[in-house]
Amino acid sequence: MIEYTDLSQPIYKRLKEMIRNGELKQGEKIVQEKIAEELGVSRTPLMKALLALENEYLVESIPRRGMYLRVLDYKEIIDIYVCREALEGMAARVLAEKKDKSAVQKLKTCFAPFLNQSEIDEKEYAEADENFHSLLIKLTGNAPLDNIYFFSNIHDKVVGHGLVRTPQDTLEEHFNIIKAIEDGDADKAETLVRSHINKSKELLINQHKIQKSE
Amino acid sequence: MIEYTDLSQPIYKRLKEMIRNGELKQGEKIVQEKIAEELGVSRTPLMKALLALENEYLVESIPRRGMYLRVLDYKEIIDIYVCREALEGMAARVLAEKKDKSAVQKLKTCFAPFLNQSEIDEKEYAEADENFHSLLIKLTGNAPLDNIYFFSNIHDKVVGHGLVRTPQDTLEEHFNIIKAIEDGDADKAETLVRSHINKSKELLINQHKIQKSE
DNA sequence: TTATTGCATTTTGTATACAAAATGCAAAAT
């Protein structure tokens, strides 16, 4: 059992969980006293946790009015994809330049279970995908990059809405990316990651267009 | 005069100022009670401000031990330049694709005062430079990008150490970037911004090598 | 001398108290 010396940390985690699984709904007002009582803590450590979420852009605070769960609209999702393209693309470049064999190994491990599988479990694959993209950032060893990526909650925001493309579509792309990193081909690694993310983005844009015209 | 409904906001600004101008030194422990008294507020709103700074990676909190001003070492500066390359490069691409004339105008305005000047004031130019790079991000209209850039304090960290390269070196590069954006040449705009930042980064790397070998 | 222990002081983390602002709603006015 992990012992905490700072209550706000488990509260922070619990709140994120509540956001992810829908216990807290988008746009909902967060009444501090109410949540505090629900979690059995006072407003002080809750406030700390909420502050962290505000800085992560998950919660919006209007002074004297309250804290609200931010709503993720279409434009913002697309904008986040643009950020992902920039950051993950650069991460792939850095990794390719590093020529770190153990890093490559870790990336390969993500998708190893799906190599010779005819039927791929979507949920399992989605987790592997999330893990892969996080690893891409982490393995660079660039702390500010990792922080930017983590604190902007790029994944919590984008994933959770389920896979955008099918495993059949993306598995090969993932391996090609890993290959380029392994070969030390920085330009190619960056380009592949960019187009990998861009394809999902374009698909979302098209889906949105169809929805609107219906 | 601006009236605040939330004390932590002016405290936050004041703390940032104190970090920037060296009133608070790198690595220094921040004793809450002491600073709170200095600023004439209680620990509660101060804590809020410190939390924001922690999330911005300017302050490091060790539970039960205290908050410390983070030290920016050489590796981190370089890593931040890598992030800048990714984010500002992407911003230039987005701007070029937008073909927004008023945006181009605003970018031009930054460096207009230096156009026909023989002697350029370094301090004035440094401000223009900072402004230009912030605008590049802001003008995209990509809120997550802006947030990422702002909250990672990319500028506060990098600037303040003074200009890396001389105005003679960079003025033309700035105009070339603006030109590429104006022409709607996204690839070129991104490439130019990247190399612009990369040159400063490489210079820092070389300076560091020389320092070490001395 | 150098380490170790014990204790007073400082500092943090959390809860709580309280004032000021926001909210909701019923009664009055239009």
Next chain:
DNA sequence: ATTTTGCATTTTGTATACAAAATGCAATAA
């Protein structure tokens, strides 16, 4: 019927109180 006003209730922002942990330092032991 709709709008406005006044007031009780709720909620936020800040200060403060208090316990638990960390720190510093002198006295003791090695």
